[in-house]
Amino acid sequence: MSLTVRLCRPEDEAAWDAFVLASPQAGFCHRFAWQRVLQRAFGHRGHFLLAEQAGEIVGVLPLAEVRSRLFGYKLSSLPFCVYGGIAANSEAAAGALRAAACERAQALGVDALELRNTQDSGSGWPTKDLYYTFRKPITADNDANLKAIPNRQRAMIRKGINSGLEGEEVAGTNRLYRVYAESVRNLGTPVFSRRYLEILREEFGTDCRVLMIREGDEDVAGVMSFYFRGEVLPYYGGSIARARHIKGCNHFMYWDLLRRSAEEGITSFDFGRSKRDTGPFDFKKNWGFEPQPLPYEYFLVKATAVPDVNPSNPKYRLLVDTWRRLPLPLANLLGPPVARSLG
Structure with missing residues (x-):
């Protein structure tokens, strides 16, 4: 039976979530509703990919774009989620989803594709030793x-x-x-x-x-x-x-x-x-x-190094120190337009 990868559709929600519930590689951050959450709350466009074989879902990869002048342009699995990445029943399905994600990242022209894995995938992609x-x-x-x-x-x-x-x-x-x-x-x-x-x-x-x-x-x-x-x-x-x-x-x-x-x-x-x-x-x-360890991994498209958008980066130290001193009402007013790009 041939294996295909496509974007999910609204009518796939029940089958998608049934697969996520049954898959030991998936978790709460793979749930279908995150696509609506990210679109409704932040305007981030979802690219939720599923792999099918014989009419059944055999793998999923939730992705969404985050574009920012301050922090760059990425395709991530998954913004505002601590976990993500590929959940699949076979190496073939996982490989097909990975290839489709890379093609989409290149077509979009992002800086990098990010997969927030909980386990080392063995892909050989650059990883970040930061999160646990x-x-x-x-x-x-x-x-x-x-x-x-x-x-x-x-x-x-x-x-x-x-x-x-x-x-x-x-x-x-x-x-x-x-x-x-x-x-x-x-x-x-x-x-x-x-x-x-x-x-x-x-x-x-x-x-x-x-x-x-x-x-x-x-x-x-x-x-x-x-x-x-x-x-x-x-x-x-x-x-x-x-x-x-x-x-x-x-x-x-x-x-x-x-x-x-x-x-x-x-x-x-x-x-x-x-x-x-x-x-x-x-x-x-x-x-x-x-x-x-959480071995987040990266496929670099336009970026030349793994992105490092976090408050510990000395590049953002002045912003962090300034933000601490803002009156709370002002911080609450200015925060949401900036925070939408920090997922």
């Missing part, structure tokens, strides 16, 4: 989950509990956005629009939830998480500046999410992506999670 992920099984026994966390971090969780912090699942995104926008401004990073969070909730429904952490009546931290195939992935999380003076605030937030997830039968906790040699990397590792 942290995943660990959890059980239905929260006493065991707590004991699995090293002593120092467990003590911080208890301090958060003793501080009177409380977690609350909420339906909207307004409260999370207020906390998250302040958090990323303090880090020197432009924030996206609140509409993006709303679109995520609309597209993914109950697989996208918000947990807020309160001290009394004040929101001090919050996180939006994705749920897929028995795993929870805390994705957009942050805390206000005052939370630094609340002992164990961030520890409590992630513990409360883990605890709630375990109680509903979730069996895996994905602490998400962090850059090596950073505070978040150490925070997750100190929870007893083993860092796993």
Whole structure:
């Protein structure tokens, strides 16, 4: 039977998501709805490729364009997602999708094609040793989950509990956005629009939830998480500046999410992506999670070197330092046009 690769169509959604659900190479970031999310929230054009054989999907590769005067022009799998790349049933299907992606990248004239793999593909393409992920099984026994966390971090969780912090699942995104926008401004990073969070909730429904952490009546931290195939992935999380003076605030937030997830039968906790040699990397590792490299790979079209768009790049140090000093209302106004190109 011949194997073909084509762009997906709206009517492919059910079959695409059924393949993603069944494929061990795929995850939440491969879901079909991301194409609509990226278009609706940022105007990024999707190129979701599928491989077919005998009328059945045998591989998928979600791609989208990101064009920016500041940060270049790329075709990526997948913008605003920490994971991506090819999910396929065979080497033939994977090879066909890779070839089709390269052809599309060349036809578009991008700087580079980026595949955000979770495993080394063996392609020989240049890779970036920058990002790591942290995943660990959890059980239905929260006493065991707590004991699995090293002593120092467990003590911080208890301090958060003793501080009177409380977690609350909420339906909207307004409260999370207020906390998250302040958090990323303090880090020197432009924030996206609140509409993006709303679109995520609309597209993914109950697989996208918000947990807020309160001290009394004040929101001090919050996180939006994705749920897929028995795993929870805390994705957009942050805390206000005052939370630094609340002992164990961030520890409590992630513990409360883990605890709630375990109680509903979730069996895996994905602490998400962090850059090596950073505070978040150490925070997750100190929870007893083993860092796993994310070998993002690149097919260079017009670029002569692997793109390096991240806040740690000295090239962007002045922008980061300036952004930290902006008044929050101004940062929230200026942030979305810049952030749309940072996915």
